[in-house]
Amino acid sequence: xxTPDPYAAGGAVAPDAVPHNPATHPSPEADPAGPxxxxxxxxxxxxxxxxxxxxxxGWAVSVxxxxxxxxxxxxxxxxxxxxxxxxxxxxxxxxxxTLGAVGSAVGSAYAALFRGAVWNFRADDLAGAIxxxxxxxxxATPLIAAGLGVAVAFRAGLFNIGGQxxxxxxxxxxxxxxxxxxxxxxxxxxxxxxxGIAAGAVWAGIAGVLKAFTGAHxxxxxxxxxxxxxYGISYLLATPGLLQAPGSANPKTPAMQDxxxxxxxxGERFTLHAGxxxxxxxxxxxxxxxxxxxxxxxxxxxxxxxxxARVAGIDxxxxxxxxxxxxxxLVGIAGTTQVLGTVTxxxxxxxxxxxxxDAITVALLGRSTPWGVLGAAILxxxxxxxxxxxxxxxxxxxxxVLVVQSLIVLFIAAPPLVRAVLRLPQPQARPxxxxxxxxxAA
Amino acid sequence: xxxxxxTPSSSPAPQEGATAVVARHVAVVSRKAVVASGVxxxxxxxxxxxxxxxxxxxxxxxxxxxxxxxxxxxxxGQTVAWVCxxxxxxxxxxMALLVRAGRRVPVVLSALLAVLLVVGFLAWxxxxxxxxxxxxxxxxxxxxxxxxxxxxxxxxxxxERAGVxxxxxxxxxxxxxxxxxVVGSLTDSPWAGLLAAVLAGxxxxxxxxxxxxxxxVDQVIVGVVLNVLVIGLTSFLYSQVLVPSADRxxxxxxxxxxxxxxxxxxxxxxxxxxxxxxVVYLMYLAVxxxxxxxxxxxxxxRLRAVGEHPKAADTVGIKVQRTRYVAVLVxxxxxxxxxxxxxxxxxxxxxxEMTAGAGFIALAAVIFGKWDPxxxxxxxxxxxxxxxxxxxxxxxxxxVPSQFMLMLPYVVTVxxxxxxxxxxxxxxxxxxxxxxx
Numbered sequence: 001x002x003t004p005d006p007y008a009a010g011g012a013v014a015p016d017a018v019p020h021n022p023a024t025h026p027s028p029e030a031d032p033a034g035p036x037x038x039x040x041x042x043x044x045x046x047x048x049x050x051x052x053x054x055x056x057x058g059w060a061v062s063v064x065x066x067x068x069x070x071x072x073x074x075x076x077x078x079x080x081x082x083x084x085x086x087x088x089x090x091x092x093x094x095x096x097x098t099l100g101a102v103g104s105a106v107g108s109a110y111a112a113l114f115r116g117a118v119w120n121f122r123a124d125d126l127a128g129a130i131x132x133x134x135x136x137x138x139x140a141t142p143l144i145a146a147g148l149g150v151a152v153a154f155r156a157g158l159f160n161i162g163g164q165x166x167x168x169x170x171x172x173x174x175x176x177x178x179x180x181x182x183x184x185x186x187x188x189x190x191x192x193x194x195x196g197i198a199a200g201a202v203w204a205g206i207a208g209v210l211k212a213f214t215g216a217h218x219x220x221x222x223x224x225x226x227x228x229x230x231y232g233i234s235y236l237l238a239t240p241g242l243l244q245a246p247g248s249a250n251p252k253t254p255a256m257q258d259x260x261x262x263x264x265x266x267g268e269r270f271t272l273h274a275g276x277x278x279x280x281x282x283x284x285x286x287x288x289x290x291x292x293x294x295x296x297x298x299x300x301x302x303x304x305x306x307x308x309a310r311v312a313g314i315d316x317x318x319x320x321x322x323x324x325x326x327x328x329x330l331v332g333i334a335g336t337t338q339v340l341g342t343v344t345x346x347x348x349x350x351x352x353x354x355x356x357x358d359a360i361t362v363a364l365l366g367r368s369t370p371w372g373v374l375g376a377a378i379l380x381x382x383x384x385x386x387x388x389x390x391x392x393x394x395x396x397x398x399x400x401v402l403v404v405q406s407l408i409v410l411f412i413a414a415p416p417l418v419r420a421v422l423r424l425p426q427p428q429a430r431p432x433x434x435x436x437x438x439x440x441a442a
Numbered sequence: 443x444x445x446x447x448x449t450p451s452s453s454p455a456p457q458e459g460a461t462a463v464v465a466r467h468v469a470v471v472s473r474k475a476v477v478a479s480g481v482x483x484x485x486x487x488x489x490x491x492x493x494x495x496x497x498x499x500x501x502x503x504x505x506x507x508x509x510x511x512x513x514x515x516x517x518x519g520q521t522v523a524w525v526c527x528x529x530x531x532x533x534x535x536x537m538a539l540l541v542r543a544g545r546r547v548p549v550v551l552s553a554l555l556a557v558l559l560v561v562g563f564l565a566w567x568x569x570x571x572x573x574x575x576x577x578x579x580x581x582x583x584x585x586x587x588x589x590x591x592x593x594x595x596x597x598x599x600x601x602e603r604a605g606v607x608x609x610x611x612x613x614x615x616x617x618x619x620x621x622x623x624v625v626g627s628l629t630d631s632p633w634a635g636l637l638a639a640v641l642a643g644x645x646x647x648x649x650x651x652x653x654x655x656x657x658x659v660d661q662v663i664v665g666v667v668l669n670v671l672v673i674g675l676t677s678f679l680y681s682q683v684l685v686p687s688a689d690r691x692x693x694x695x696x697x698x699x700x701x702x703x704x705x706x707x708x709x710x711x712x713x714x715x716x717x718x719x720x721v722v723y724l725m726y727l728a729v730x731x732x733x734x735x736x737x738x739x740x741x742x743x744r745l746r747a748v749g750e751h752p753k754a755a756d757t758v759g760i761k762v763q764r765t766r767y768v769a770v771l772v773x774x775x776x777x778x779x780x781x782x783x784x785x786x787x788x789x790x791x792x793x794x795e796m797t798a799g800a801g802f803i804a805l806a807a808v809i810f811g812k813w814d815p816x817x818x819x820x821x822x823x824x825x826x827x828x829x830x831x832x833x834x835x836x837x838x839x840x841x842v843p844s845q846f847m848l849m850l851p852y853v854v855t856v857x858x859x860x861x862x863x864x865x866x867x868x869x870x871x872x873x874x875x876x877x878x879x
Contacts, residue, residue: 076675080682159662161802214474214860220806221859227852235845361670364663397681402674406667413664414657 064418065411073404074106077396081105109394116389117382127269132385134265134272138342140381142167142334144279146359147377148286149204149330151368153218155290156323157303162207162222163356165229166200166328170335171351172233173199175253176243178260178340188259193278193336200332201325203229208324212317218324226356233349245346253346262341275337280374282333287370289326299323331356365409380405475547476537478861479555482854483530486559490523490566497570503577503710519569526562530555567835567847580834582714585722588826589787590615590797592725593780594804595811595818596732597643597773602813603736604769605749605871609665610650612801613672614774617642618781620676623792624684626694632786635694636721636779639786643778644771646672651770655763658875669801677794684792694790697721719787721779728776732815745769749869752876762876777804810859813868828852 078084087094087101115121117136123129146163153160160166174196183191207225210216236243237251245254262274290296298319301309310316334355339347362380366372387401411418419426499519533555537547568575594611601608608614618639626635646668653664684692697719706716736742744765747755752762785792803825811818828851835847 076678080679210856210860216856216860217809220809221856223802223806224852224856224859228849228856231845231849231852235843235849238843238845357670360666364660364666397678399674399677399681402670403678406671406674409667410653410659410664410671413659413667414653417653417657 060424061415061418062412064422064424065408068411068418068421069404069407070110072407073400074102074110076400076403077106077109078102109390109396112390112393112396113383113386115386115393117386131270132389134270136382136385137276137378138272138381139384140378141273141276141279141337141341142355143358143362143377143380144374145282145333145337146331146355147362147366147373148282148370149200149327149332149334150359150363151366151370151373152286152290152299152330153204153323153327154363154368155296155303156299156319156327157306158208158211158218158320158323158327160204160207160222160324160327160331161219161357161360162204162225162328163331163334163359164352164354165222165226165356166203166331167335167338167352167356168229168233168349169203170196170200170332171339171347172236172243173332174336175256175339175347178256179254179346181260182257183259185259188257189262189340192256192260192340193333196336196339197329197332200335201329204324204328204331205321208321208328211324212320230349237349250348252348255346256340256344260340261344262337271342273337273341275333275341278333278337279377282330283370283374286330290370295319295322331359334359361405361409365412379408474861475552476534476541478857479530479534479537479552481857481861482555482559483527483534486523486530486562486566487527490520490527490562495520495523495566495569499565499568499571500574501564501568501577502574514574516574517565519565519567523562523566523569526558526565530558530562533558575834578710578714580714580830581711582718583830583834584823584827585715586718586788586826587829588823589722589725589783590780590800591804591807591822591825592819593728593783594777594801595807595822596728596815597777597780598804598808599811599813599815599818600732600736600745600773600776601647601770602808602872603749603869604745604766605752605869605874605876606650606654606766606770607661607665607873608647608650608770608773608777609662609805610646610668610672610801611777611804612797612799613665613668614643614646614777615781615784615797615801615804616672616676616795617646618778619784619796620679620781620792621778622782623694623785624691626786627691630695632695632697635786636782639778639782640775641778643774643776643781645774646778647770647774650774651767654875655766655770658877661873661875673795676792680792680794688791692791694786696790697787721783721787724779728779729815729819732776736815741768746869748876749871752871752874756876756878762878766876777801806855809868810855824855825851828855 081101083101084098084105087097091098116132118133120129120132123131146167149166150160150163174192177188177192177195181188181191203225204222207216207218207221210221211218233243234251237253238244240246243253244250245252262278264270265272265274265276288296290300298309298314299322301312301314302316302319302323306316309319335352338351338353338355343351358380362376363373365376365379366374383401383405387398390396390400391398416426418424497519498516499522500514500516502514533551537551537555540547540551564575594615597614598608598611621642622632622635622639625638626632629635650661650664650668653659654661699717699719700723702716702723706712708716734742736746744755744760747760748762748765748769755765756762781797784796804822807818807821807825810821810824831851832844832848835844
């Protein structure tokens, strides 16, 4: 396994201007189109060049990717909708009925998604109308923090699959301080958060230390640490006096004390809590860390090329350990805000709710940059919030959201594919691309 | 494709890095092995000392239907555990002496240590219980649970050896399980389900190949995203299509266990290994087949060349992209076969996310096995045994909290990876798209 390179991710392949030398390429695979012709400027009309630039640009691909993904989702909704199936049984007699049924099924599904994620146009007042938006941000909070954790590790050349374990460790730490300690307002919350973040950092730090000093691959160690954390939490939750609520047989903790709960940002009517601000703060901190600090420079240097980093005088071992500590602390924020803000009535071993794995997708969609992660997490948070509304209102399984999400990431990562499907102009290397496609089909 | 490479039969299998290692480096690696062995032995000693456990531990080796019956063995658990600890200390000391002499620790010694620790642990865990350890079921269950992991690891090894990181093993397993369930139910034939699963795994692999080889997208991204995509697709179709008509679409006929004549009568191992279903026998065949294909055929040589140094391979006329496509497709088919295990061997219907992370365990097995098919399969077996331990310990009644017992295999894996495997180096070009110049 090699470390993923966030920069190479999804970028269009550079055009190869190097002409073919038949002597060094004796294979019959050699480009059937011959040497790619030098890009010829279309000098017939300037506006055509401008249009070309617009449609070959990045935003067109992003919009196209979302469009394609939504289209694929629509196909799935249409195919499994009962109304459509009914109407399609007499498709050849009255084809418009089928199309109408498709339209209404898809339309009401996406309307419900929008209503659940952004703006509830059926609500009576403003508060009801913006409630979905705040709920989306609430769902986005742990995704931002955990996504940052995965992204920082990526930048340092480490693949952190251990989000689940780190979140569980953080939840245990923050939760234990949250319900067991008796402390004044303010201090209690602060201490609980520090405990959770530290627990997440330590859990990831184990993988960092083992990677740095024994060479144990972080992918194995973080996966194993997920299981260890899961069973560890299960034990703590099943043992009275540790995490289990007194007088209960369920594997669940007591409720958090009021002094340890993150305050609600917009009053009691909205679930959005101060954890969102913490996550935003983390975005800024990570931006500063990666782009403005020596430590972050070390992370990126080690991630790009550990050998070169070592030659340049960077302590690769120390950097690896610190990178995992930082990554774990960030994922720890996700676990902490979950137990101190979102689920304050006590939690169980499923508190991570798959966020540790979602975070990987978020980090990839955000190209491992802090602001990209923020945007991707809010998008995914919206999908989560809207997906549950869609499931409740239109009886469409929430898993369709997973499909649309993953297709968006996939398409955004492959601009040439989106351009080919939507007939957008390829920016460069057109003959090259065709050659590779034909060769692949062979 | 399967012609023998013109290698002299006396030459050993090409094992990367084993030949030209400086002695000093070997000593460094070996010392870690000693430390790891010491830690593991100490763990067992602490367990036995801190939670003493009087009584007999019974091991049952055969059932009533066997041709050769071996009587059950009852041993004083605590004593046997201590004997094992003492022997393990001796083995560890032997390792330390070898290291001091500047020599490598032989694999046999590590294996011996592992056996000692496992026997000691089981003797201690089973002491005082009135139930006995069914050794046959212990071994057989481990093999059975390891099936999808082994297939997944084989696919992972093939892909990475050709230079394509396959994080989508989980997706291929799940796609295989889903398709096997649907096709197996519709046709009422597990064989059709098996074939469909192979195709489904290859289809996921085709998407992986299209994006990573043709469009040169980062392989980790595509793998992770394909996992999410297939989880979403199968779960969506499960609730929308399979649940409403479960009788027609989601109830397969399973492969019955078939006893191999003669072999199944071998004491202990026979019933455990050779009274299994067809898919398990396919696994026995797949491991040596992949090894042979990888190390003894022209195809395998080219595949490895493409994974190590695609530019050099291209220069001598190997079609890099086509080789990678073929490797990824074959690997996907193998993983899909493993996915069929869930719905035509294990249970007879598909369930949401029923692979439950086995693909990631397989990924760990690939790295644990250092990208070698046989070693990866052994690592997968280890993980299978680990997940089987839960059932075994619940039979005898575990003396310490069950969560710690369940956690133990993963702790041991971390220690083993840190101590025995060490710095694992994958194929040089794994993860890098090849851009022809």
